[in-house]
Amino acid sequence: MSVFLAAALAAAIQPTCSWDRPGQNPYTGSPAAAIDRYTDIPAAVRSTLKRRIEERQADDSVTITRDAIAGKSDYDPAIHDMHFGAASVCASVTRSKWAASRAEPAAVYCVGEHCILVPRICGNVSRISKLAPKSPAVAAASAADEQAPVPQFADISLIDPDLPDKEMTGPLDNFDPADNAGNRRQLASSGASEGGVEEFVLSDELDLDSLADQYARRMAFGIGINGGGDGIIHTAVPEADTWAMLLGGLGLMGWAARRRAKAAAGAAR
Known part of the structure; x- marks a missing residue:
């Protein structure tokens, strides 16, 4: 060159x-x-x-x-x-x-x-130079992230799944993972939803023998719980044959008592 x-x-x-x-x-x-x-x-x-x-x-x-x-x-x-x-x-x-x-x-x-x-x-x-194109999905996700509000922990609460518009208790801050008894008392004090009992108290210990004894006595005397869901205890109404057996039993008991009374009077003479 x-x-x-x-x-x-x-x-x-x-x-x-x-x-x-x-x-x-x-x-x-x-x-x-x-x-x-x-x-x-x-x-x-x-x-x-x-x-x-x-x-x-x-x-x-x-x-x-x-x-x-x-x-x-x-x-x-x-x-x-x-x-x-x-x-x-x-x-x-x-x-x-x-x-x-x-x-x-x-x-x-x-x-x-x-x-x-x-x-x-x-x-x-x-x-x-041509720049690398942005992915539409990435661009849309970035825009959504910029517009979406950041959730705050204080806004989180326990929600009853059957009642989406009502809070079951309160903010998570009120619960202490180490205080089980306190949490139970807090749930008991909140009551129940409409149509249920007004107050439900959780006991730390359940006496199963006492519950069994109460159930046996209620069954023996014909006492049951109304199935209508109102929580009221009713006495069962006896049938006609039951009335006859009951009157017969009472008559036998009166006859036996009278006989014992006569025997006792004869022995005293």
């Missing part, structure tokens, strides 16, 4: 440029020649990009502003490797002198991760 050609190439590639006046120094070369200078892009990809630019099969139409490149996809706002003039290239391009309201339309051609930007005003073939 001659010294003259090396100096020409060095002058053609500039590390940093200010794109402060779009359209003043447009690219006059062909898009194919500009893409062939991107030697880091595989040859097959370069060939596809050149064909699509020639056929104007753009992937996206974007708007270039001072701080962003807006289109259907998300793009890094940085523009690099911009062609201008006959064959000059800017490695890095700044738009810091643009007014905030300025907007320039452009076409974007992408093959894989390689994207070419062609502004309409000056045709400066350039390169940009």
Whole structure:
């Protein structure tokens, strides 16, 4: 390579440029020649990009502003490797002198991760980078997390599953895991729901012998519990044959008592 050609190439590639006046120094070369200078892009990809630019099969139409490149996809706002003039290239391009309201339309051609930007005003073939798209599910979950209120522990309470609109007792703060007797007394003092007993007291110990004795005596005397659910104890009504047996028994008991009385009177004489 001659010294003259090396100096020409060095002058053609500039590390940093200010794109402060779009359209003043447009690219006059062909898009194919500009893409062939991107030697880091595989040859097959370069060939596809050149064909699509020639056929104007753009992937996206974007708007270039001072701080962003807006289109259907998300793009890094940085523009690099911009062609201008006959064959000059800017490695890095700044738009810091643009007014905030300025907007320039452009076409974007992408093959894989390689994207070419062609502004309409000056045709400066350039390169940009497409950002990875966000998953819709992840974006929706993030938005829901930001809007959902954070639950507080003090708001949590014990709820009766049969009465979803009523609290069974109170906040969890009122319960002491180590104080079982106290918890039972607290539940007993709360009463019961509508239609139930007014008060139910839990005893620390249940006397099963006493309960069995009470049940046996009630059954022996015909005393049962009303099945209507009102909790009232009623005496059973005897049947007609039961009345006859009862009267007969009472008669026998009276006859025996009278006989014993006569025998005792005779023995006393």
